[in-house]
Amino acid sequence: MFDRYKIQIEEQINPILKGEGLEHISLAWSLIPFSGHWGISTSFFQIAAQEARSGKKINVAQRATELADLVAGKLILGREFERCEAVRGYINIYFEPKSFSQMVVDKVLDEKQLFGSFPSNDETVMVEFSQPNTHKAFHVGHLRNIVLGASVSNILEFNGNTVIRANYLGDIGLHVITWLWNYENFHQGETPPAENAISWIGELYAEAVKRREESEQNEEAIRRYFQAWDNHDPEIVALWEETRQWSLDAFAQLYETLGVHFDRLYFESEVEHVGKAFVEELIEKELAVDERPQGAVIIDLDALLGTKEEYRVLVLLRSDGTSLYATKDIPLAVKKFDEYKLDRSIYVVDVRQSLYLKQIFKVLELLGYEWANRCQHLAYEIVNLPGNVTLASREGTVVLLEDLIREAEKRAMEIVDHKNPELNIEEKQRIASMIALGSIKYSLLSRDNTKIVTFDWETALDVNGQAAPYIQYAAVRANSILRKAGYQIPDELHSPDDLEEKEIILVDLISRFPQEVEKAGRDLKPLVITSYAYDLAKAFNDFYTNCPVLSAKDEVRSFRLRLVAATKQTIINSLGLLGIQIPEIM
RNA sequence: GCCCUCGUAGCGCAAUUGGACAGCGCAUCGGACUUCUAAUCCGGCGGUUGUGAGUUCGAGUCUCACCGGGGGCGCCA
Numbered sequence: 090m091f092d093r094y095k096i097q098i099e100e101q102i103n104p105i106l107k108g109e110g111l112e113h114i115s116l117a118w119s120l121i122p123f124s125g126h127w128g129i130s131t132s133f134f135q136i137a138a139q140e141a142r143s144g145k146k147i148n149v150a151q152r153a154t155e156l157a158d159l160v161a162g163k164l165i166l167g168r169e170f171e172r173c174e175a176v177r178g179y180i181n182i183y184f185e186p187k188s189f190s191q192m193v194v195d196k197v198l199d200e201k202q203l204f205g206s207f208p209s210n211d212e213t214v215m216v217e218f219s220q221p222n223t224h225k226a227f228h229v230g231h232l233r234n235i236v237l238g239a240s241v242s243n244i245l246e247f248n249g250n251t252v253i254r255a256n257y258l259g260d261i262g263l264h265v266i267t268w269l270w271n272y273e274n275f276h277q278g279e280t281p282p283a284e285n286a287i288s289w290i291g292e293l294y295a296e297a298v299k300r301r302e303e304s305e306q307n308e309e310a311i312r313r314y315f316q317a318w319d320n321h322d323p324e325i326v327a328l329w330e331e332t333r334q335w336s337l338d339a340f341a342q343l344y345e346t347l348g349v350h351f352d353r354l355y356f357e358s359e360v361e362h363v364g365k366a367f368v369e370e371l372i373e374k375e376l377a378v379d380e381r382p383q384g385a386v387i388i389d390l391d392a393l394l395g396t397k398e399e400y401r402v403l404v405l406l407r408s409d410g411t412s413l414y415a416t417k418d419i420p421l422a423v424k425k426f427d428e429y430k431l432d433r434s435i436y437v438v439d440v441r442q443s444l445y446l447k448q449i450f451k452v453l454e455l456l457g458y459e460w461a462n463r464c465q466h467l468a469y470e471i472v473n474l475p476g477n478v479t480l481a482s483r484e485g486t487v488v489l490l491e492d493l494i495r496e497a498e499k500r501a502m503e504i505v506d507h508k509n510p511e512l513n514i515e516e517k518q519r520i521a522s523m524i525a526l527g528s529i530k531y532s533l534l535s536r537d538n539t540k541i542v543t544f545d546w547e548t549a550l551d552v553n554g555q556a557a558p559y560i561q562y563a564a565v566r567a568n569s570i571l572r573k574a575g576y577q578i579p580d581e582l583h584s585p586d587d588l589e590e591k592e593i594i595l596v597d598l599i600s601r602f603p604q605e606v607e608k609a610g611r612d613l614k615p616l617v618i619t620s621y622a623y624d625l626a627k628a629f630n631d632f633y634t635n636c637p638v639l640s641a642k643d644e645v646r647s648f649r650l651r652l653v654a655a656t657k658q659t660i661i662n663s664l665g666l667l668g669i670q671i672p673e674i675m
Numbered sequence: 676g677c678c679c680u681c682g683u684a685g686c687g688c689a690a691u692u693g694g695a696c697a698g699c700g701c702a703u704c705g706g707a708c709u710u711c712u713a714a715u716c717c718g719g720c721g722g723u724u725g726u727g728a729g730u731u732c733g734a735g736u737c738u739c740a741c742c743g744g745g746g747g748c749g750c751c752a
Contacts, residue, residue, distance in 0.1 A: 132694070138732050148732085153732075178694095178695085178732090179695065222752085262752080380749095384750080398676085398678070399677085402748090404749050407750050408750060411750095413751085440679080440680075440746070441752095442747090443678095443679065443746090444678080445752090468679095470680080470746090473745090477744085508714075509712095524714090535688080536687085540680095540688080553714075554701055555688080556714095559700095559714070565712080565714090567711095569711065573711060574711090608691075617691095633711075637710080638711060640710090675712090
């Protein structure tokens with residue numbers, strides 16, 4: 090956006106530096122880091138340091154200051170610039186606010202919901218996230234994964250990638266069998282209640298595990314049940330299929346509530362069989378070692394690679410021949426790349442699986458897949474309870490997703506009810522839901538992926554301060570002004586000669602949105618967007634209290650209306666990347 | 676034992692990837708609603724960035740060593 094100006098200015102700076110005996114200098118430009126006025130800046134420290142290294146006896150800081158002063162004194166700026174200044178070795182060049190602000194606002198109103206996005210770049214990326222087990226409940230730990238995966242997908246899409254949102258469901262294994270056995274013996278004929286199907290399924294799971302653990306007889310019965318399932322006992326398979334669907338339906342409902350969708354569902358059951366063939370291949374190629382029946386099928390990566398205690402040993406198949414996660418993850422990766430010709434495959438999985446995924450990617454490389462190094466683990470830390478208590482359904486230390494959402498909606502509803510008593514109940518509920526879900530999502534996304542989230546009800550349901558409702562409210566205020574103006578946004582491109590400081594800060598922030606999107610995409614960090622959206626809302630609230638819009642005169646009013654519309658759009662776009670919606674009223 | 680990760684104000688978190696004076700929110704204290712919605716705004720208080728070295732003109736950020744929390748290391752997922 091500013092390249093043209095940079096070149097233009099460098100053409101002036103180079104001769105000045107040449108006069109100082111400095112040639113072939115390249116300057117690194119950046120946006121001036123604090124708001125107030127916008128502009129670009131560069132420093133002379135590197136140049137001074139170079140001089141010092143070449144033998145001259147100079148004080149680097151002093152020399153940088155001297156050079157900055159010199160250049161600032163000699164620069165001749167065009168009318169698109171306001172002024173330039175030298176500050177402690179830096180030179181700051183400020184743009185003329187009028188034309189710049191006009192340019193930014195025009196751009197937003199022109200591009201609308203696409204503002205901040207980048208054109209398609211031909212890169213296809215798959216993001217695998219959520220990965221729930223059927224026949225189990227969802228808790229807040231799972232939510233962090235979903236919310237992160239969904240947001241990263243949105244951000245990558247905005248960056249111009251073609252994104253395939255994939256889910257990988259654990260629909261087989263001991264946990265499923267345990268559930269089925271318990272159901273058939275103790276809950277025959279029951280069906281999940283429509284309202285809270287996941288909780289019901291989860292409760293049965295907890296009960297099933299308890300039964301399995303409390304008697305050896307039960308454990309044996311379950312093992313026999315597993316055998317029967319493995320031998321395709323038609324009754325058990327039918328029950329498996331039916332109950333699995335209950336879970337899938339319930340998940341679909343939850344994803345809808347969360348506003349998350351998937352382009353492709355993978356199932357463990359669809360890759361298990363082919364996975365065993367891959368294990369055979371690995372044994373044949375003498376990469377894997379078959380220690381059965383005494384041991385398992387393993388692949389000693391350190392031995393193969395000559396590393397020491399780095400890749401360790403990966404178990405591919407149990408000694409009894411049944412499959413493990415690794416058995417299935419290998420064919421799954423192949424399937425993904427085959428189906429979609431991926432350029433990149435991202436796994437949103439918690440940090441505890443870092444070594445495991447590193448192993449899987451290495452095995453794929455050893456199998457000769459050239460794309461193996463384009464698999465990427467997006468690791469995030471877990472959600473804990475206070476006192477470093479791990480969330481675990483079997484310990485009872487768990488916060489169920491449905492409970493959390495219900496409670497958050499209840500609290501939001503109280504406020505909505507109080508503030509907007511005239512609305513009908515459906516509308517109130519809709520608004521409360523957006524606020525509740527927004528708060529929950531925001532609180533999970535607004536800390537770095539590498540930081541543990543300690544869940545407590547107080548913080549999770551706090552809607553004050555740096556939280557989604559603050560940002561949503563800013564957009565609602567903007568909307569309120571626009572509504573009172575009859576949604577008539579003037580076309581005039583004139584902006585007033587003198588802009589208020591608050592307006593300048595606001596325009597400045599809006600102009601930074603695209604680069605924040607880029608950064609969030611590069612680092613796979615929604616945190617960048619949560620911070621940005623908050624700063625933007627703050628700047629708008631500041632503008633709101635200081636700059637009247639509707640009562641302002643002609644051109645000021647027009648410009649401010651356009652600015653308000655542009656702000657609303659930018660808030661919508663940024664919260665959209667986080668999967669957070671904005672009500673019209675709140 | 677090896678590896679990963681975190682440590683910033685009483686608490687919860689940021690910091691443009693090595694740049695300007697380390698910012699914000701809770702909490703706390705004090706102000707502002709006959710005004711486009713106060714779920715808002717303004718001000719005060721609060722810091723040796725775990726410790727110690729090193730690299731650099733410049734370090735919260737990079738290197739090394741310690742200290743402390745969490746996690747992972749062959750048949751769990």
